[in-house]
Amino acid sequence: MPMKKLPLLGGLTPRQFLREYWHKKPLLIRQAIPGFQPLLSRDQLFALARRDDVESRLICHFGRQWQMRHGPQGDMPPLEKKGWTILVQGVNLHDDKADALMQQFRFIPDTRLDDLMISYATDTGGVGPHFDSYDVFLLQAHGRRRWRIGPQKDLTLVEGLPLKILKNFQPEQEFVLEPGDMLYLPPHYAHDGIAAGECMTYSIGFRTPHYQELGEGFLQFMAESIELPGVYADPDLQETRHPAEISKAMLARVASELEKIRFREDDIAIFLGEYLSEPKPTVFFDPPPRPLSPARFAQAAARRGVTLSRKTRMLYRGRHLFINGESFAMDRADKALLTALADRRRLHGTEIPSASEDVMDALYTWYRDGWIELA
Ligand code: SIN
Ligand code: CO
Numbered sequence: 001m002p003m004k005k006l007p008l009l010g011g012l013t014p015r016q017f018l019r020e021y022w023h024k025k026p027l028l029i030r031q032a033i034p035g036f037q038p039l040l041s042r043d044q045l046f047a048l049a050r051r052d053d054v055e056s057r058l059i060c061h062f063g064r065q066w067q068m069r070h071g072p073q074g075d076m077p078p079l080e081k082k083g084w085t086i087l088v089q090g091v092n093l094h095d096d097k098a099d100a101l102m103q104q105f106r107f108i109p110d111t112r113l114d115d116l117m118i119s120y121a122t123d124t125g126g127v128g129p130h131f132d133s134y135d136v137f138l139l140q141a142h143g144r145r146r147w148r149i150g151p152q153k154d155l156t157l158v159e160g161l162p163l164k165i166l167k168n169f170q171p172e173q174e175f176v177l178e179p180g181d182m183l184y185l186p187p188h189y190a191h192d193g194i195a196a197g198e199c200m201t202y203s204i205g206f207r208t209p210h211y212q213e214l215g216e217g218f219l220q221f222m223a224e225s226i227e228l229p230g231v232y233a234d235p236d237l238q239e240t241r242h243p244a245e246i247s248k249a250m251l252a253r254v255a256s257e258l259e260k261i262r263f264r265e266d267d268i269a270i271f272l273g274e275y276l277s278e279p280k281p282t283v284f285f286d287p288p289p290r291p292l293s294p295a296r297f298a299q300a301a302a303r304r305g306v307t308l309s310r311k312t313r314m315l316y317r318g319r320h321l322f323i324n325g326e327s328f329a330m331d332r333a334d335k336a337l338l339t340a341l342a343d344r345r346r347l348h349g350t351e352i353p354s355a356s357e358d359v360m361d362a363l364y365t366w367y368r369d370g371w372i373e374l375a
Contacts, residue, residue: 003107008032008182014107023135023186026149028175032182038142038200039097045120045200048088049073053282055089059127059163066128068162077122085121085195092116092310093283099310103345105137105204110315111276117203121145121195129169129192131155134206137184140177143199147183148174149191166190177201207276214275218263221271226261266318273322277313285311285324285370294364297374302352305375306363307345312371314342324371334359346375 009017010029021027040048049056049071056071061083077084091098098116105113114134118141119127129148138147148171156167169190176196177183185191187208193201234249286309292300308314315322316339321330330338334356341347355363366372 006107007034008104017184018108021184021186025186026173026189027184029182029184031180032139033180036139036141036180038179039101039202040091040095040118042120042200044095045088045091045118046073046076046086048091048094049076049086053284054094055282057087058084059087059125060084061125061128066161066163066165079122079198082123083125085119085125085127087117087119087127089117090115090280090282091118094310096310101139101202102204108206110313112206114205114207117205119201119203121199121201123195123197125195125199126193127163128165129171129190130157130164130166131188131190132185132205134187134208135185136206137182137204138177138193139182139202139204140179141200141202142179144176144178144196145193145199145201146174146176146196147191147193149183149185149189152190155188155190209275214272217275218268218271221274222261222263222267225267228257228260230257266320269317270320270327273315273317273320274325274327277315277322278325279311279313283311285309287368287370288373291368294360297364297367298352298360300374301347301363302349305349305352306341306347306367306372307375308341308372309370312366314345316342323366328362331356331358349375 003013003015005011005013008029010027010032012020017027048054049058050073052072054071056073058069058071058073058076060067060069060077062081071088073086076086092102092115093099098118102113102116126145148169150170150172152166152168152170154166154168154170158165158167169192171190171192175181175183232250232253234253236249238247238249240247291297312324313322314324316330319330319332319335321328321338321342337347337351337355337359340351363372367374
């Protein structure tokens with residue numbers, strides 16, 4: 001990735017942005033994407049919200065009531081009615097242009113990027129004053145939205161509501177965002193965005209796995225790989241007057257066996273790669289309906305190149321390659337090509353003839369599974 005000054009970051013280099021703002025303080029970038037036009041129409045967004053493989057929430061703030069409805073959505077409230085919004089998660093998984101927009105944020109690693117959420121709101125619509133536990137870039141795509149934000153420490157929520165609303169919201173700054181403007185907010189920064197007329201906002205969100213979740217996942221992963229040979233034996237067993245008691249000798253013997261369970265950084269790398277490359281449960285791949293034969297595929301790939309499916313998550317660490325929750329050990333000779341595919345999400349046709357037989361086999365399997373596509 002070239003680390004030059006980006007208009008997307010208001011003329012900062014990614015390095016400057018990460019050092020000064022990331023996780024630290026908000027940044028308002030006027031015309032981060034000059035002349036930005038919405039990538040999907042309102043109707044296309046509503047159509048996504050009706051699908052059962054797309055996560056969405058309809059939030060209505062009618063009168064003083066807050067209501068939330070999870071998707072798949074049926075009818076939307078009338079467009080003339082004020083005060084409602086629909087939020088559609090993971091749009092980058094379903095639309096090439098949305099995916100391309102997400103790619104502009106790849107100065108941040110894929111392990112941290114989550115998804116592109118698009119919200120549509122009628123006048124005064126919004127999700128109320130709240131905070132998120134992750135960083136977010138809020139790009140205004142259509143119409144105007146008034147953001148009020150504040151660094152408050154009091155993150156108490158109103159009880160009994162279907163969504164997280166701050167009890168004592170104390171905004172300190174206010175901005176009206178026009179199409180192309182973008183606001184970066186660090187985690188836990190209080191904010192409230194209210195539509196000023198019909199509007200659409202794109203949120204580029206980040207993943208923040210909880211350590212508890214990682215710990216539980218890691219122990220499950222290790223359970224599949226530990227090896228403790230032998231069975232309990234006690235040739236020195238002593239008679240007992242407390243038959244129900246677990247003896248000290250037994251405890252010590254089992255403890256010394258269990259202490260043999262060790263994990264190395266490599267185990268953590270494999271766990272993390274499988275965990276972070278696992279697609280969300282709502283993700284289904286679209287295998288080609290009439291796949292080419294392996295030979296035809298190789299010819300077509302050499303002509304056209306291959307790209308990762310929008311839905312594919314591909315990562316690597318050292319000699320380990322991870323794709324959609326699976327891990328592979330790469331041969332030294334294959335590493336350059338496979339890591340190029342992961343970093344660039346595509347291989348040019350001219351690169352294909354240098355692929356080993358193993359790599360061609362893997363590419364073909366991934367093609368049949370819908371994980372990669374002919375470019
Ligand atoms: C929205 O687009 O209305 C909400 C985004 C957010 O506040 O995180
Ligand atoms: Co938010």
